[in-house]
Amino acid sequence: MGTVFVIGVGMTPFGKFLKRSVKDLAAEALAAALKDAGLESNELEAAYVSNSFWGMFSGQHSIRGQVMLHPLGIKEIPIINTENACAGASTALNLAYTAIKAGQHDLVLALGAEKISHTDKMLSFRSYASCLDVEEFPNKIEGLIQQVEALPLEIPEGSGAGGGRSIFMDIYALAARWHMSRFGSTQRQLAVISAKNHEHGFLNPFAQYRMKMSVEEVLQDKPIAYPFTRSMCSPVGDGAAAAIVCSERFLAKRGQSRAVEIAASALGTGRERPLEEDHIGQKIAQKAYTAAGVTPEEIDLAEVHDATAFGELLQTEVLGFCAPGEGGLLAESGATRLGGRIPVNVSGGLECRGHPIGASGLAMVHEVVTQLRGEAGPRQVAGARIGLTENGGGFIGTEEAAAAVHIFKI
Amino acid sequence: MGTVFVIGVGMTPFGKFLKRSVKDLAAEALAAALKDAGLESNELEAAYVSNSFWGMFSGQHSIRGQVMLHPLGIKEIPIINTENACAGASTALNLAYTAIKAGQHDLVLALGAEKISHTDKMLSFRSYASCLDVEEFPNKIEGLIQQVEALPLEIPEGSGAGGGRSIFMDIYALAARWHMSRFGSTQRQLAVISAKNHEHGFLNPFAQYRMKMSVEEVLQDKPIAYPFTRSMCSPVGDGAAAAIVCSERFLAKRGQSRAVEIAASALGTGRERPLEEDHIGQKIAQKAYTAAGVTPEEIDLAEVHDATAFGELLQTEVLGFCAPGEGGLLAESGATRLGGRIPVNVSGGLECRGHPIGASGLAMVHEVVTQLRGEAGPRQVAGARIGLTENGGGFIGTEEAAAAVHIFKI
Numbered sequence: 001m002g003t004v005f006v007i008g009v010g011m012t013p014f015g016k017f018l019k020r021s022v023k024d025l026a027a028e029a030l031a032a033a034l035k036d037a038g039l040e041s042n043e044l045e046a047a048y049v050s051n052s053f054w055g056m057f058s059g060q061h062s063i064r065g066q067v068m069l070h071p072l073g074i075k076e077i078p079i080i081n082t083e084n085a086c087a088g089a090s091t092a093l094n095l096a097y098t099a100i101k102a103g104q105h106d107l108v109l110a111l112g113a114e115k116i117s118h119t120d121k122m123l124s125f126r127s128y129a130s131c132l133d134v135e136e137f138p139n140k141i142e143g144l145i146q147q148v149e150a151l152p153l154e155i156p157e158g159s160g161a162g163g164g165r166s167i168f169m170d171i172y173a174l175a176a177r178w179h180m181s182r183f184g185s186t187q188r189q190l191a192v193i194s195a196k197n198h199e200h201g202f203l204n205p206f207a208q209y210r211m212k213m214s215v216e217e218v219l220q221d222k223p224i225a226y227p228f229t230r231s232m233c234s235p236v237g238d239g240a241a242a243a244i245v246c247s248e249r250f251l252a253k254r255g256q257s258r259a260v261e262i263a264a265s266a267l268g269t270g271r272e273r274p275l276e277e278d279h280i281g282q283k284i285a286q287k288a289y290t291a292a293g294v295t296p297e298e299i300d301l302a303e304v305h306d307a308t309a310f311g312e313l314l315q316t317e318v319l320g321f322c323a324p325g326e327g328g329l330l331a332e333s334g335a336t337r338l339g340g341r342i343p344v345n346v347s348g349g350l351e352c353r354g355h356p357i358g359a360s361g362l363a364m365v366h367e368v369v370t371q372l373r374g375e376a377g378p379r380q381v382a383g384a385r386i387g388l389t390e391n392g393g394g395f396i397g398t399e400e401a402a403a404a405v406h407i408f409k410i
Numbered sequence: 411m412g413t414v415f416v417i418g419v420g421m422t423p424f425g426k427f428l429k430r431s432v433k434d435l436a437a438e439a440l441a442a443a444l445k446d447a448g449l450e451s452n453e454l455e456a457a458y459v460s461n462s463f464w465g466m467f468s469g470q471h472s473i474r475g476q477v478m479l480h481p482l483g484i485k486e487i488p489i490i491n492t493e494n495a496c497a498g499a500s501t502a503l504n505l506a507y508t509a510i511k512a513g514q515h516d517l518v519l520a521l522g523a524e525k526i527s528h529t530d531k532m533l534s535f536r537s538y539a540s541c542l543d544v545e546e547f548p549n550k551i552e553g554l555i556q557q558v559e560a561l562p563l564e565i566p567e568g569s570g571a572g573g574g575r576s577i578f579m580d581i582y583a584l585a586a587r588w589h590m591s592r593f594g595s596t597q598r599q600l601a602v603i604s605a606k607n608h609e610h611g612f613l614n615p616f617a618q619y620r621m622k623m624s625v626e627e628v629l630q631d632k633p634i635a636y637p638f639t640r641s642m643c644s645p646v647g648d649g650a651a652a653a654i655v656c657s658e659r660f661l662a663k664r665g666q667s668r669a670v671e672i673a674a675s676a677l678g679t680g681r682e683r684p685l686e687e688d689h690i691g692q693k694i695a696q697k698a699y700t701a702a703g704v705t706p707e708e709i710d711l712a713e714v715h716d717a718t719a720f721g722e723l724l725q726t727e728v729l730g731f732c733a734p735g736e737g738g739l740l741a742e743s744g745a746t747r748l749g750g751r752i753p754v755n756v757s758g759g760l761e762c763r764g765h766p767i768g769a770s771g772l773a774m775v776h777e778v779v780t781q782l783r784g785e786a787g788p789r790q791v792a793g794a795r796i797g798l799t800e801n802g803g804g805f806i807g808t809e810e811a812a813a814a815v816h817i818f819k820i
Contacts, residue, residue, distance in 0.1 A: 052472050055465045061540035062462050062495040063804035066811040078677035081493040085472040102511035130471035267488035269476055394473035401476040
């Protein structure tokens with residue numbers, strides 16, 4: 001099978017754009033990706049499009065990719081709509097990769113576009129709840145809460161017991177408390193992660209939040225659900241991101257000095273498990289490492305799913321950047337900062353670059369591809385040759401309903 | 411690249427099941443497909459799941475496949491949710507086929523499950539409108555209506571000018587009137603198609619409507635939108651259908667005497683066009699015929715997208731079963747009946763077997779696979795060796811937003 005390449009990336013800045021439409025955001029990301037690749041839209045042979053909430057917010061329940069792309073002159077080609085909650089855009093990339101691997105196409109588009117900000121804020125928050133089993137999850141959360149409340153962990157008064165923001169923050173908070181109780185991780189370590197990501201986001205022109213925050217400022221921010229303060233949580237936001245993916249054959253014919261290889265594309269789904277057991281993510285990561293023929297030590301930078309700072313802490317363990325239980329220590333050591341041993345979320349991560357659900361995974365790809373090409377300017381990871389993206393989505397029990405790991409090489 | 415096979419199919423009967431859930435329907439179709447293949451659910455390596463309206467009806471906007479499959483013990487494997495309006499299930503099959511072709515997996519599931527019937531009937535009807543560009547289509551339909559009203563065609567009084575059922579019937583009606591005006595097709599020819607499909611559906615235990623109707627009875631039925639009466643239109647309904655797809659390697663290892671080859675899987679998207687021009691479907695069909703190495707004359711039976719009887723009339727032309735403009739004559743000749751030269755919609759088609767949007771394409775596959783194995787009982791097409799499914803979805807301008815043609819061989 002031939003190798004698969006990304007030859008163009010594009011994205012909108014992420015943020016709250018109450019007056020912009022999903023179509024508008026998609027058009028901007030597509031135009032940027034085409035320009036980056038030096039291609040015209042009529043050269044594309046298929047499109048894989050991710051969106052989760054256009055139905056919920058505007059009644060566009062069907063054929064969302066067609067509705068986005070048709071006005072841009074993309075007609076006749078197969079357009080495949082996909083949804084996998086927060087991992088939708090990585091799923092679109094996986095489908096693009098698979099189609100090239102199968103020899104079905106030589107040049108395809110992966111696009112994610114999402115609009116979540118709304119004048120009715122409760123509608124925005126409610127969208128997250130549809131990334132769970134809406135019928136069953138209310139029953140499951142009870143058991144989880146009991147499990148976590150039995151832990152010998154002191155919760156400071158007034159530190160938040162669910163902020164009304166989304167049930168996701170509560171689930172993450174429970175998992176974080178378990179980790180603190182089991183491994184001695186601290187709230188300060190989470191603040192270190194968040195402060196680091198704010199520093200990174202400050203350097204990224206596409207980031208939703210571009211303000212530095214100290215560890216103390218993060219700790220003093222509004223409590224959401226212990227141990228999280230507001231700045232440890234990814235914000236509600238809108239945006240679009242795209243990647244143009246091609247075959248070895250196309251690349252040989254057209255040439256493109258800045259092409260980045262997709263060395264692995266691995267997907268999986270969570271199981272139901274008590275908090276103590278191995279994380280399914282380890283299996284998916286292992287599958288990706290094997291496919292790419294690399295070890296965690298060889299990864300030069302990673303964009304991981306920090307829907308909360310705890311997501312990043314846990315994923316650095318799951319991905320093998322440190323031993324299980326040591327994600328907090330890794331962050332404190334400075335290894336995950338720009339300039340450290342394994343820079344994580346140099347884009348600012350979901351916490352600062354932002355997290356428009358169905359677009360996020362391709363924003364991760366945008367960052368890694370930009371870095372591997374050495375085009376990241378002040379946030380460039382020196383000498384980066386191998387990058388990784390880890391993108392999770394939804395919850396089944398306590399694990400991501402969809403999880404995706406991609407490895408890129410230049 | 412290896413050949414790809416269907417080694418199991420299963421479906422629920424289609425109908426209005428107000429008290430059943432999407433999960434429940436999915437579980438039944440999956441169990442039937444696994445039983446048919448002689449496999450266990452834990453052998454599946456990936457799942458491709460189609461659904462359009464679970465978000466709209468029950469708030470399950472995200473991770474629908476995971477929510478359907480997790481309670482059935484399907485965990486850890488990649489689950490990919492797809493949506494392509496009425497062609498969603500064929501899109502799921504295309505993704506399953508592609509993953510096998512790419513060598514990514516050896517045994518995967520394609521599943522479509524949909525529930526559209528609702529105590530609030532207007533909600534059911536409204537779901538169809540979300541298979542168009544919800545923002546732009548109201549403008550487009552005006553131009554279409556003007557185009558068709560200028561045609562020299564007499565519309566009998568009281569024959570319906572839009573039945574409030576769905577805008578889809580209006581769009582199909584406009585296209586049908588254009589065809590009548592351009593080629594002299596008649597309302598009676600449409601009634602012949604519908605009566606034939608009622609005869610077929612009568613023989614199919616999975617069909618939503620199992621009652622014979624004569625041509626006269628079809629013509630006398632309630633007018634919807636001229637030239638359509640109610641029985642020329644597919645009904646609102648619920649159901650699920652599944653196919654288990656495997657690689658040549660898996661088949662060699664496990665053996666399965668009733669395996670059916672997927673000889674071609676072609677997808678496309680409509681362009682915007684005046685009614686007079688070539689249909690994009692011809693390109694997609696040609697792509698499929700070329701991939702399968704067969705001609706339209708070699709097809710032994712076809713399941714085509716008769717959302718209305720006119721859909722079938724047009725598709726028999728588009729697929730090359732007759733010359734352009736002669737679809738009505740072909741139907742009148744009896745060639746498309748069971749026992750005819752090219753039996754079409756032996757299952758009863760969308761008109762009688764039913765059309766739960768995201769499940770329909772795999773019900774077509776269920777029929778063709780059953781027929782090629784010679785297991786269709788009283789509706790068996792004698793000696794069938796090559797079958798075709800054609801599945802369209804949504805509208806962009808006047809053409810399907812998603813269109814899929816699959817060719818199967820035994």
